[in-house]
Amino acid sequence: MSEVINSRWTMPAKIMTGHNPRFRLGDKRTFPYLSARQYSLYSEQSVWISAEMKTSDQYIDKNSFLLSVIGSAPYGIITIDQRGCLTIVNDLALEQLELNIPKENLSGTLVFDLIEDISELKSHIKKCITSNTYDFDIEEVALGDKYLTFRGRKIEDGMIITIADITSLKDTEYQSLNSMLEGQEMERKRIAREIHDGIGPLLSTVKMNLANIEGEIDHLPKDMAIKFRQSYQLIDEAAGDLRAISHNLMPKVLSDFGLIEALETLCEKIDLHKKVNVEFICTGFDERLDEVSELGMYRICQELLNNSLKHANASYIAIQLFKSANSVRLSYEDDGVGFDTNQYVDGIGLMNIESRVKALAGEFLIDSSEGKGMTATIEVPLIIELE
Template sequence: MKRTVLLLLVSVCFINKIAGQTDSLINELKKQKKDTIKVQRLNKLAWKYRRVDSICRIFAEEARIISDSLKYKKGYSTSLMRLGLLESKKNNYKNAEEYYLLSLNIEEKINNLYGIVRAKVQLAKIYRSQGLYDKGLRYANESIIACNELGNQKLMATIYNTIGSMYSSMNLLGKSIEAYKKGLAIREKLGNDKQTAKSYLDIGILYNLLKKYEKGLECLNKSLKLNKSVSNFSELSKVYNSLGVNYFKRKKIDSAITYYKKSLNLKKKYALSNQESLINNIGVAYEHKKKLHLSIDYYKKSIKLSNSSKNELQLLDSYYNLGRVLRKQKKYKQALIYLERSLFFSKKYKKDIVRLEILITIAETYEQLREFKNASIFNEKHIVLRDSVDNIFKEAQMIDSRYEDEIKKNELLKKDKEIAQERILRVLEQNEKKNTLLISLIVGIILLTILFFLSFKIYKTKKAKELSDKNRKLEVQKNIELIKKQELKSIKAMINGQENERNRIAQDLHDRLGSMLSMVKLHYNSIEGSLDKLKEENRMHYNKANSLLDEACVAVREISHDMISGVLTKFGLIAALEDLQKTLEGTSTLQIEFLNYGFDNRLDNSLEMELYSIVQEIIHNIIKHAEAEEVSVQLIKNKEFINLMVIDNGVGFDPTKIGESNGIGIKGIQSRVDSLNGELLIDSGKGNGTTITINIPVS
């Protein structure tokens, strides 16, 4: 009684202390600006106080509200995960599932791989708790794939443990132990003592189930040592419980009760969950000591706590144990009520090993009631299930043996390797003095040979480089000459076009503007003949002459326009660039790709000439300096801009050093682009080729 009061006082003091700290934190947070930093802090506090439902919920809800107002999806998703954890701990799996699925949906939308894995792992855990193992395994296996991409080994180990737990619940014990040991290997490699202790605990529990009690005890003692070193009292209580089970199975009942009570004391001291499991186990121990009334009290306490916490898996065990004790007391009808309830949960959660015991107990109870038909039905069910369970045990033992054999084989190989290395070292030590001179001589010869070959290779490489440079210079010169020839060809064609235009202009001036001017002359002559007599008529002639002169001006403009249109018709930009491409593709060293889009209509003649000159200058620079084999020229026109992009696979250069160069190539291109109100961008680096992008406004 005194101890209970003391524990109550300690709990009250602890809660008051936390409440005081929480009030202080809440007041401090109220002053903080509502931004993403505050959301992150609230989520961290929610995680820190996750074992205190009311406090954790305050922080998580506040984080969710602020994140929603800020449209901060990552913070909103994390707050949902915190709320889902609280619901999961209270066994409100439907609510937890809604929170986790909503979080997963957000994380997938923002493509946050870590958040996706986190949500899927939690979904796998709650589906495992509900006995929905197929759904749980689907999410867990998807998490493994994502975890590989993420490279998070710690999280991957947690997922393997979850998978192992589900396989264990599905009675696939071979697959279960395989998954657990994969998780253990990762955790030992990471040096994570806390998580390694958990893996040893899970494997120890599985060995207890497989009746390999010595192996189970070994794993549980390792877990015990590690949990003590990291002061993990929650896991320590589970280890004590599993040690109790191990000792119980080996008929060491008093030792089992000692460990059960150690576990229960820790759970009470730190207000840990699942006390009903320990109370049930203590009841089993007292039952074995034939203290049936005492064991019934413990089973009923366990059932009450299990109903309160909605722990259906524990109800399965406690109902079965209570039914079994009542049968021992020959209260067969009452016993069947609890045994039937236990059978229901064993089917729901697919606990075939436990169900096997329940079925035979029910069959025997019906026999004692002399209801042989029912006894026969349950006995047949037991036989069918027993064959299945036997296969499960055999498969698990085979996988475990194979795993152990593989470990032993690796250890033997390691030892053989070490022995071989020791022998080699001994031989080397014995022959070291005898072989020193010989080895020195051999090393000297090898070094001289290497030196000779290196010198020869350097000489050969130098000569090859000189020849390559010479050939490259010749090819560059050849390409430059081709460009010059192309320029001369273009200039010649332009001059011919201009000459034709001059002839046409001369003809138009003679036929159209000349005749008009002749009429003007006649009118002026008529005015001179009768200027004094007919002043009004002279004024009319004068006006007519003015009108004809205006027409002459219009004609001159039309002739000028026709002249420009004629040149553009004959020397279009696209045709000229295609002609340049064909000319340069005659060489063996440079391949030119020319792409154009949007040039259904012609550009202004002066703009076309400038663009052609820019392309010529860029290709000239590529041939001269870039050592390129391939060039891509892309010319695209839209409503607002003309985009020119020239890409080569040459040696590249440092664009920041353009100003230090004495050459005028790039500077000339920049000048032309500036005159067109355009923009020049150069993306290059040594060994990475060069991309020149030019944007010129259409207007």
């Protein structure tokens, strides 16, 4: 029995690696990579070498072969010794890190000098060389206009760090997310328009026509007159429901008056109906944002408010918007029950916010702990119109 369990445990299938102390949504996936520990266990099986290769000159001269692999691999590769001194660095690594150092100057350099600005990577490497941590994966680190993924694994007498440029992957991700959301919003707009132009006036007209008859109902039998009044009221109800649906689909206040007025209206509505004190403060808004950012930020606020009202049992909510020349920052607080950010990673609402933020190429930070309310910070770059 224990053997069975053992073999299951050591199966080189999906093993979670990497520890990211900073909470980020979406990081909870498993990586199909082996951790360094597993590598040393499986090294014989994890690389296949043909019999021909094993007898060839280049295999016997392992070093030159190894170097040609490292030199032409489509990954930035850096190896270091146990002190953190560089032992191997390929050209691509220097290029990816935007370093313009002649290679001969690298000898004796500590890896930390190369990655001065990437504090997360620095601390991970430090942890690996000073403790029993074997590996790390850092996803999507922004460097200049690139996104890089770093993986570190312990090797004999040091460690290897590989760097992958995932910028084009991220771009595609934005694009597909963007077009998905855009399609969704267009469809909503279309339905809202249809309600507003089609069923809406139709109902108003039916009501008007009934109003026309209203004067005559004295001639009707009593029970029919009651039926008439009921229908008259039901039409009002239907029109009210329809208006609410159309508004939720695409708030007209947003397109007509912009984000600030739309959010004010939204906050007032909540203030009015629920026992929640909603504060809305904006700083630096002298003109409207582009349509995409406005809609995105509005939906994000809706989702956050929804979360606070439905789940957090909050009594105070503060929504703040800050606009600078090239970005908008949303700072959202509530005093609700809070949650453990490590456990609620998969909440639908938060996932929705995450995709909205991603589609706007922004950053999303959520901070909460049980009983301590929550704070969300969202910062999105603004589209700068080119002349």
